[in-house]
Amino acid sequence: MSERTGIFQGADPFEIARSWLAEATETEINDPNAMAMATVDADGMPNVRMVLLKDIEADAFVFYTNYESQKASELDSAGKAGFVLHWKSLRRQVRVRGLVEREEGPQADAYYHSRSLKSRLGAWASKQSRPLSSRTSLMAEVAKVTATHGTNPQRPPFWGGYRIKPLEIEFWADGAYRLHDRFQWRRENLSSDWVIQRLNP
Known part of the structure; x- marks a missing residue:
């Protein structure tokens, strides 16, 4: 494997990701934590949408969503995702x-309560991914829900986080003449050591 230097240097891929x-x-002007996340439905048809990465943990990437949404259904069914x-x-x-698991404990509560009041109420109001007759009805x-839950709503039971634990992470940087630098970190399972290799552009 080629020696990794500069922006690719380091023994911990999560630390490299945090640094980047x-x-x-x-x-970035807007939403540097925006990620395009891919899932598949029961028929294997792919879906991709933008979500916001909220944390890079020691061994996982975390984001939050409505558990009744289409993305959540696909995440729960397949147990896998990419972004x-x-x-x-x-x-x-x-x-x-990588592999997916829910985060619906104190960490999800803390993140929910860190959001603006309007966003917290919006989480209660939106039946995400389902048909909506009009914006007026929303x-x-x-x-x-504002009248029902007041100014300090608790986290809805149908809203929380997902943790993606990678089996593969690839770091890519643009290179002159389309000769990009690519380094892939790969492991067989979550307890395996990482194998790192440079990939052709």
């Missing part, structure tokens, strides 16, 4: 594939 995200926070973080300003990306539902 911190750099992107300084250069890519792409930063145009840095000309870099991180690709991840705003009426927001008013209804």
